[in-house]
Amino acid sequence: MKPYLSIEQLTQRFPDGSGGQLTVFENATFGVEKGEFVVILGHSGCGKSTIMNILAGLADPTSGSVIMDGQEVKGPSLDRGVVFQNYSLLPWLTTLKNVTFGVRARHPDWTRAQIDEHATKFLAMVGLEGDVIHRKPSQLSGGMRQRVSIARAFANHPKLLLLDEPFGALDALTRGTIQDELLKIWGQMEQTVFMITHDIDEAILLADRILLMTNGPHARVAESVEITIPRPRNRTEIVEHPNYYAIRNHLVQFLGKRSKELAGQLATPGQPNAPETVRIDTTQTNDDPADTRPALKAVNS
Amino acid sequence: MYQLSLNLRAALLSVIMLVVGLLIWEAAIPAQQAAGELTEYELLTGGGAPKAGVPPPSQVIAKAWEQLSDPFYDAGPNDKGIGIQIGYSIYRVLTGYFLAALIAIPFGFLIGMSQVAYKAFNPFIQVLRPISPLAWMPLALFIIGDSEASAIFVIFICSIWPMLINTAFGVAAVREDWINVARTHELGPFRTAFSVILPAAAPTIVTGMRISIGIAWLVIVAAEMLVGGTGIGYYVWNEWNNLDLTSVVFSILMIGVVGMLLDAMFGLLQRRVTYAE
Numbered sequence: 145m146k147p148y149l150s151i152e153q154l155t156q157r158f159p160d161g162s163g164g165q166l167t168v169f170e171n172a173t174f175g176v177e178k179g180e181f182v183v184i185l186g187h188s189g190c191g192k193s194t195i196m197n198i199l200a201g202l203a204d205p206t207s208g209s210v211i212m213d214g215q216e217v218k219g220p221s222l223d224r225g226v227v228f229q230n231y232s233l234l235p236w237l238t239t240l241k242n243v244t245f246g247v248r249a250r251h252p253d254w255t256r257a258q259i260d261e262h263a264t265k266f267l268a269m270v271g272l273e274g275d276v277i278h279r280k281p282s283q284l285s286g287g288m289r290q291r292v293s294i295a296r297a298f299a300n301h302p303k304l305l306l307l308d309e310p311f312g313a314l315d316a317l318t319r320g321t322i323q324d325e326l327l328k329i330w331g332q333m334e335q336t337v338f339m340i341t342h343d344i345d346e347a348i349l350l351a352d353r354i355l356l357m358t359n360g361p362h363a364r365v366a367e368s369v370e371i372t373i374p375r376p377r378n379r380t381e382i383v384e385h386p387n388y389y390a391i392r393n394h395l396v397q398f399l400g401k402r403s404k405e406l407a408g409q410l411a412t413p414g415q416p417n418a419p420e421t422v423r424i425d426t427t428q429t430n431d432d433p434a435d436t437r438p439a440l441k442a443v444n445s
Numbered sequence: 446m447y448q449l450s451l452n453l454r455a456a457l458l459s460v461i462m463l464v465v466g467l468l469i470w471e472a473a474i475p476a477q478q479a480a481g482e483l484t485e486y487e488l489l490t491g492g493g494a495p496k497a498g499v500p501p502p503s504q505v506i507a508k509a510w511e512q513l514s515d516p517f518y519d520a521g522p523n524d525k526g527i528g529i530q531i532g533y534s535i536y537r538v539l540t541g542y543f544l545a546a547l548i549a550i551p552f553g554f555l556i557g558m559s560q561v562a563y564k565a566f567n568p569f570i571q572v573l574r575p576i577s578p579l580a581w582m583p584l585a586l587f588i589i590g591d592s593e594a595s596a597i598f599v600i601f602i603c604s605i606w607p608m609l610i611n612t613a614f615g616v617a618a619v620r621e622d623w624i625n626v627a628r629t630h631e632l633g634p635f636r637t638a639f640s641v642i643l644p645a646a647a648p649t650i651v652t653g654m655r656i657s658i659g660i661a662w663l664v665i666v667a668a669e670m671l672v673g674g675t676g677i678g679y680y681v682w683n684e685w686n687n688l689d690l691t692s693v694v695f696s697i698l699m700i701g702v703v704g705m706l707l708d709a710m711f712g713l714l715q716r717r718v719t720y721a722e
């Protein structure tokens with residue numbers, strides 16, 4: 145049985161500017177289940193945004209395919225909502241109009257009042273209310289712009305939500321609030337979320353599974369780390385969970401050291417380059433001392 | 446001391462410069478007149494006849510008062526009010542200009558959307574653009590025949606290039622990110638063109654329109670001097686033939702004022718469509 149979203153042998157090459165080719169990633173193969181929350185972690189430039197653009201249907205891969213719900217992804221769709229890394233708001237529209245722009249596209253049959261009400265609701269949800277929503281993006285702070293962009297995507301209830309570092313420009317407090325909102329919406333809507341982040345703690349808080357990418361070029365999705373912390377999760381309580389630091393250490397180790405060591409390993413031609421599943425669960429392996437470091441075991445196998 | 450606002454200080458300075466300039470002008474004129482006034486030769490050749498001389502501002506102001514208090518009188522082909530003459534010129538400019546806009550903007554849009562078209566049309570535009578619009582006049586008169594239509598054609602041909610080039614450039618330079626927003630919202634080509642590309646490129650397009658109207662107003666004066674009959678350009682030339690320099694100076698000022706008003710209209714439009722990123 146294929147996963148809901150199936151990424152099959154995806155390869156992306158760009159001209160490197162001096163006649164040659166730059167292989168960003170090769171034969172990347174992984175899946176995302178329906179309703180799953182997947183976060184991808186990796187160093188800058190490894191190809192995360194490139195993968196996301198392909199998932200959104202905005203860019204075509206050099207080879208390989210993306211299949212969602214049994215259908216090949218060809219071109220963008222309202223079913224795949226995107227929060228772009230650089231917000232991509234339309235600067236000539238007010239905050240509210242930027243959101244109604246999306247709502248109108250999704251519900252062409254709605255009246256103006258319905259559209260405005262729906263958009264206002266989602267703006268309020270990300271903490272933008274009152275006069276602010278009639279201002280142009282240029283009159284907003286970076287964090288506020290990012291929230292408008294988030295509201296625009298959420299308001300459309302896409303089946304798959306693609307988030308490219310959606311909280312990067314937010315202060316810790318707002319970030320927390322919006323993370324909670326995201327979890328709430330995700331819980332209600334049965335949405336599937338694919339999110340890029342640089343923040344390890346954010347990834348652990350939100351994700352069912354974290355995909356780890358090695359450094360580019362020839363980056364690989366090397367590991368798929370299950371987050372074995374039960375939901376609902378709370379940012380102050382998860383740190384006390386016995387698995388928290390084990391997982392966190394594993395991620396830090398990967399990003400700090402192994403992402404470099406594993407970099408540049410060329411793929412076997414024609415073979416899918418699938419990540420290794422890593423399950424770190426100290427609560428279930430306590431009675432077996434040989435098994436207390438399942439992470440390392442998985443890596444070495 | 447009480448600090449006046451920047452605008453007020455600038456306005457005050459403008460008024461002072463105007464007054465000083467007019468005073469210098471006024472003071473300079475009688476000296477010039479006195480020099481040539483009483484030569485015997487002039488008395489012999491008829492000193493009573495009106496004679497060309499640069500008028501002092503007081504005369505120009507009197508002329509302006511006279512003309513502007515009845516701008517639309519019509520006493521035959523060679524004696525029409527300044528309002529009528531300007532009206533003819535504006536009519537020609539706007540007709541040629543809007544015909545040009547009607548073609549340049551949609552066409553520029555299409556060129557801007559396709560890199561191939563952009564590159565393919567560029568050499569033609571680059572060759573045609575620097576041609577002085579008046580150089581087209583003989584050809585226009587020969588092919589079109591009618592002098593009125595030829596003047597409009599000259600306006601058309603001179604105002605088309607800035608609008609065409611700016612529209613194409615503005616459309617081609619629309620940020621990929623904004624197009625992607627339209628794409629992820631499944632907007633069709635028409636909705637994308639009107640709700641994303643047009644507003645994004647509008648500042649560049651309107652700048653082109655503003656440049657065009659300025660050029661059109663410059664060119665109409667010269668075109669009307671050539672084709673004659675009516676219009677502010679013809680009026681200037683006619684008054685020169687009558688050696689009525691007061692009217693010449695007055696109409697020069699009017700050309701400036703109308704040009705400024707046309708530009709201000711597009712300035713207003715420009716401010717409306719400009720956005721900060």
Ligand SMILES: Nc1ncnc2c1ncn2[C@@H]1O[C@H](COP(=O)(O)OP(=O)(O)OP(=O)(O)O)[C@@H](O)[C@H]1O
Nearest residue numbers: 158159168187188189190191192193194195229360
């Ligand atoms: N259109 C393009 N042409 C050429 N090279 C490109 C293009 N787009 C991306 N790249 C290259 O592909 C690589 C991956 O870029 P990408 O934007 O996916 O990185 P990223 O993982 O999202 O980084 P960051 O975390 O900084 O956003 C980079 O080396 C980049 O230079």
Ligand SMILES: [Mg+2]
Nearest residue numbers: 192193229308
């Ligand atoms: Mg990126």
